[in-house]
Amino acid sequence: MFRVRDMQEDVGFDRRPQARLKPQPNEGGRGPDLLTTPSDDELVAAVAQGDERACRMLMDRHLTRVVALARRMLGNHADAEEVAQEVFLRVWTHAERWEPGRAQFSTWLHRVATNLCLDRLRRKGTTDIDSIPEPESEEPGPGELLEQRELADRVEEALQRLPARQRAAITLSHFQGLTNIEAAEILEVTVEAVESLLGRARRQLRDLLATEKEEWLRRTIK
Amino acid sequence: MKTMTSVSITTQRLAELIDAYGASPERWPASEREQALALLARSPVAREQMQQARQLDNLLDMAPVARPSVSLEERIMAARPRSVPPVKAVAAAPARSFWAGLMGGFGSSRSASLPSGMLAASIVLGLTLGTSVNALEYISKGLNGSSATTTASATTLATTEDTRDQFLGYAVLDSSYAEELIR
Known part of the structure; x- marks a missing residue:
């Protein structure tokens, strides 16, 4: 089914089938000049011409952030890597229709990744949130400190207990470091709506992580 | 904002x-x-x-940090776009008729063109049969109708069994056919 979001993921792409990007300044289809730092737009143009180095540079530049986003959204690494792979397959497929300057490539990349994650969560239904186990009920004993790994797991569990769009908002803003305007563009809502999602997410996280916060404070003071 | x-x-x-x-x-x-x-x-x-x-x-900030695996990078790079090869392979392809091209992929390589080709053929066949029936219905109406011109044209059509001629006659009658439908 065609959705508005599908169309908006095309922002930045020239939908005309005959259109081609301008050739790169360097000759012979050898990709962008790697002595200077090429822009994303330049790399995408070289990717469209099958330039292997450009493909690798673009992947090296963005893959870690895409995997991180998907991991925050989905809560497990295997699913996150599947989403990241799908994101880059779309980059490879659509590279020749990319229009430099029309949209920011990294924002588009976040939009595709976020939407793929939300689609996965939607397919799983609401049970994905309810099925997430509560953090272990046994409280650490007096003086007992949580191990760093355990604390990290509890934070991730708390994130997974958030409604999907609140999780997306806190992921984009806090973890990915995007501006409120970029987050609003990616989530296709107003800036005010992003702010509302963020406020609710942080309040819920504060409640979910009250115990962990005390533990963390004890650790840092000690 | x-x-x-x-x-x-x-x-x-x-x-x-x-x-x-x-x-x-x-x-x-x-x-x-x-x-x-x-x-x-x-x-x-x-x-x-x-x-x-x-x-x-x-x-x-203590939430686990995910790093892409080497195998993920390899899968992504394996799927990257490749330089387009010269187009001579297209020019060297042996010429085949439409039907040979349509049916040629059926037994051998399950060509992606087969379903669309068959669909197109079905549509053309359906339209042909459908419009032929409409034409014949109109002709029979024409034989009993009031317009002398229409009757003459329809009589000519009714005497031939050639489908192509039916189409030609139908095209001649097309403008008045719409009026007939409105009535």
């Missing part, structure tokens, strides 16, 4: 910013950041709220 570049923001608004974006001013909306920081310097209440928000920020 709440743009307050020329008006000092309120303590309420500052509290909203901290509540939503946390304790790092770089996450606050750029249009309000400067005013918010100025107010923060004057507000002990806001600084206390900042302290609470910073604790949550630090806790969130």
Whole structure:
């Protein structure tokens, strides 16, 4: 089914089938000049011409952030890597229709990744949130400190207990470091709506992580 | 969007910013950041709220950091676009008729063109049969109708069994056929 979001993921792409990007300044289809730092737009143009180095540079530049986003959204690494792979397959497929300057490539990349994650969560239904186990009920004993790994797991569990769009908002803003305007563009809502999602997410996280916060404070003071 | 570049923001608004974006001013909306920081310097209440928000920020930063695996990188690179080979292969392809091309892939390579080709053929066949029936119905009407011209044309058509001729006759009658339908 065609959705508005599908169309908006095309922002930045020239939908005309005959259109081609301008050739790169360097000759012979050898990709962008790697002595200077090429822009994303330049790399995408070289990717469209099958330039292997450009493909690798673009992947090296963005893959870690895409995997991180998907991991925050989905809560497990295997699913996150599947989403990241799908994101880059779309980059490879659509590279020749990319229009430099029309949209920011990294924002588009976040939009595709976020939407793929939300689609996965939607397919799983609401049970994905309810099925997430509560953090272990046994409280650490007096003086007992949580191990760093355990604390990290509890934070991730708390994130997974958030409604999907609140999780997306806190992921984009806090973890990915995007501006409120970029987050609003990616989530296709107003800036005010992003702010509302963020406020609710942080309040819920504060409640979910009250115990962990005390533990963390004890650790840092000690 | 709440743009307050020329008006000092309120303590309420500052509290909203901290509540939503946390304790790092770089996450606050750029249009309000400067005013918010100025107010923060004057507000002990806001600084206390900042302290609470910073604790949550630090806790969130402890969430596991995911790194892409080498195998993921390999899969992505394996699927990368390749340089387009010369087009001579296309020119060297043996010429085949439409039907040979359509049926040629059926037994051998399950060509993707087969379903679409068969669909197109079905549509053409359906249209042919459908319009032929309509034409013949019209002809029979014409034989009993009031227009002498129509009757003459239809009689000519009725005497031939050639489908192509039926189409030619139908095209001649086409303009009056629409009027017939309206009536």
